[in-house]
Amino acid sequence: MENQDESKKDKKKHKKFSKSEQHIEVKNLNIYYGDFLAVEDVNISFKPRNVTALIGPSGCGKSTFLRSLNRMHEVTPGARITGEVLLDGRNLYDKDIDPSDVRAHIGMVFQRPNPFPTMSIRQNVLSGAKLSGQKMSKEEADELVKQALSDVNLWEEVKDRLDKSALGLSGGQQQRLCIARAVAVSPAVILMDEPCSALDPISTKSIEELITKLKKQFTIVIVTHNMQQAQRVSDNVAFFNIAGTGMPGKLIETGSTNKIFDHPDEKATKAYIHGRFG
Ligand code: ADP
Ligand code: MG
DSSP states (O other): OHHHHHHHHHHHSSOOOOTTOOOEEEEEEEEEETTEEEEEEEEEEEOTTOEEEEEOOTTSSHHHHHHHHTTOGGGSTTEEEEEEEEETTEETTSTTOOHHHHHHHEEEEOSSOOOOTTSBHHHHHHHHHHHTTOOOOHHHHHHHHHHHHHHTTOHHHHTTOTTSBGGGSOHHHHHHHHHHHHHTTOOSEEEEESTTTTSOHHHHHHHHHHHHHHTTTSEEEEEOSOHHHHHHHOSEEEEEEESSTTSOEEEEEEEEHHHHHHSOSSHHHHHHHTTOOO
16 A cells, blocks of 8 residues: 555656647667567657658558557557657656656547447547546536537537437547547647548548648647658658568658658668558
């Protein structure tokens, strides 16, 4: 019991992040699953209120890298990192930092829309804020629901069915709801792992438009396999590659989207974006 109280005290030591802390810099990051080095020695910086697209072949470690940015990687047993992920100069892996604060500040959206199936649309939007212990009056909660759903261009479509199940929504609407759930805890950074790969072209377009709108407020890092999408939504691109099975993924090249698509420095980057592998 005593130990538990001690660890709770420890976690309270650092102050929570403020919305203005948006600049992520990754230094000498190695990411492991047990003894397996999945991603090796990444150095990259993500500009505030920019969209950075992570591209590269399957298995090169894009999802693993993304999850290391908000400390979701370590949730997998045996998973760990060496190196640093700095938020405005502060290492997110420092001992006095609570991973749940990191995950609230750096939100995540997954490949398959994953609204909580037993919750209403309204409860889904509020779920993250409730988890983080935020106390709200009914009016404040209503306002937050409206704001978050408006931010993701979903309010008009769902305002008359807020207490209905989230599962009644289309795939594209569910994905926007999941983005609203992330937005409702006031993050500064949003990570998206192939957020459109399960969606039809029209829903994809609406998510892409939403990304362009959200980057006015948030730093966004998005994994995508769709080169047209990377060109449409991103300001910067990071190309990851893998030399062979069992080898670690590496960051090969990073730069503005125009540069990476028009005249990349590396042959492997050019081959990948033109669809030639190996
Ligand atoms: P990508 O998203 O680029 O397709 P991943 O990050 O999913 O790549 O995978 C990178 C490497 O890490 C792969 O070799 C994959 O098999 C391995 N990996 C992914 N998740 C786990 C896990 N939970 N346990 C062990 N190895 C994993
Ligand atoms: Mg992946």
